[in-house]
Amino acid sequence: MPAPRAPCRSLASMLMLSLVLSATACASRHVSVQTAAVTRGSLVQSVTASGTVNPRDTIIVGSQVSGTIQEIRVDFNSIVRRGQVLTILDRTPFEAALAQSRASAAQAQAQEQAAAATLAASRESAQASALGHNSAEAGSVSAASNAAAARARLRSVDAMVAKQASALSLAQLTLRRDRQLLAQGYVAQSVVDADIANLDADRAALDDAEATARQARYDLEAAGAQTTSAMAQAGQQAHIASSSLAQSRSAASSYAAAHANADAVRAAVRQAELNLSHAVITSPVDGTVVARNISVGQTVAAAFQSPTLFTIATDLRKMEVDVAVGEPDVGSVKEGQSVELTVLAYPHRTFTGRVSQVRQNPTVTQNVTTYTAVIYVDNADGSLRPGMTANAKIRIARFDHALTLPLSALRWAPSGDVAKAYHVAKPSQPAGGQPSGSAWGRTGATTLTASPGSLASAWVLRGRNIEDVDVEVLGVDGTVAAIIPRGESLSEGALVVIADNSGGPGS
Known part of the structure; x- marks a missing residue:
């Protein structure tokens, strides 16, 4: 019985194969x-990056002194010149401090002048004492010399006295001998008379010599007393000179201290004047005020860090764009490469610039490393504003006549x-x-x-x-x-x- 079913299965298989081949053929044809x-x-191969438009040179103006804002003379977008007044602090406390410093300076100057006068007087006194000491020393030397001369004269007179005493003794002996000889008739009376005259002369000469010796002793005692007095006076003058020198040195120290104090007070005056001048804050450059961070009546404190009052862009016609270049692309970005820039404010306009710098300092944000590339761009018409977000297309390579x-x-x-x-x-x-x-x-x-x-x-x-x-x-x-x-x-x-x-x- 199964034999009759074979043609049906063959026909079905043929139909299925025909359908598959037809589907495949249709798919291939479509x-x-x-x-x-x-x-x-x-x-042109390029690297894209985005960043912020900034002025090339931005100056932050701060305050070097603390105080209260009294007046503001500029505002946002103000065009300023170098030296132009931007704001003024309340100058009352600075003026008071300056007046106090000047009064202290006047007092210190008077003290310095008094110390200088005392120093001059002490120096003159020291010089006079030195002269007196020198004079006393000279008198002492002269007195000592006189005493030495008196001693020498005394020795000479004593020798003369001794000589006259010897002559008187000889005259006495001669008289006694001649009187004996006269009694014996060996000499004449005239010889004895001559001996008597010689004896009288020798006695008178001895008296004179002794008187001269007594005077010489008196002179020696006087010279000794004079020498003692001169030496005492010289010692006194030396003490006076030493005391005057000490006073002069003390006056010199006092003057030095007064002079140093006067210098310190004069420095305080200059500092007070400087603080007063800093109460008027001026622009250090020509430029445009892009930020004002203060208001009238606000207190600024400059004790630890200078507060920022204004931000001034020196030239808004020359801007820079600081873009973040990814780590895979930074090796291709070089200085001098041309750049095309677009900003949201002008979607149909392209600005051109050049890479000025690729900074070495990395920035890591959420494990992503980027490097800042600085792009210089002209802004002659002022279209670019600080803070704009710019998309940059940095041309890193160009291939001409390439497939x-x-x-x-x-x-x-x-x-x-x-x-x-x-x-x-x-x-x-x-x-x-x-x-x-x-x-x-x-x-x-x-x-x-x-x-x-x-x-x-x-x-x-x-x-x-x-x-x-x-x-x-x-x-x-x-x-x-x-x-x-x-x-x-x-x-x-x-x-x-x-x-x-x-x-x-x-x-």
């Missing part, structure tokens, strides 16, 4: 690819449906990565990235054939890449596949 032509032209194609052409790879509709040349190894679920190495949903200097693949459509061409990526700008073919022929006008409608990933 799969198509989207292409784009390879072109030759210029491509360019859409970046999507380097990210597309044929799926199985495309391979059924077209003749796809199977590569031995995909350029730039490992296979990811397709016999041709990649699917449309590839995670490969085409970065400058990397290798990639472009699929070229030639008739019903799709061929894989290895290329080197020179640079990328948005959705366009500049490439160099590696080995295979890829010329301007060639069609590269960028998408398909197979319904698979990336189609």
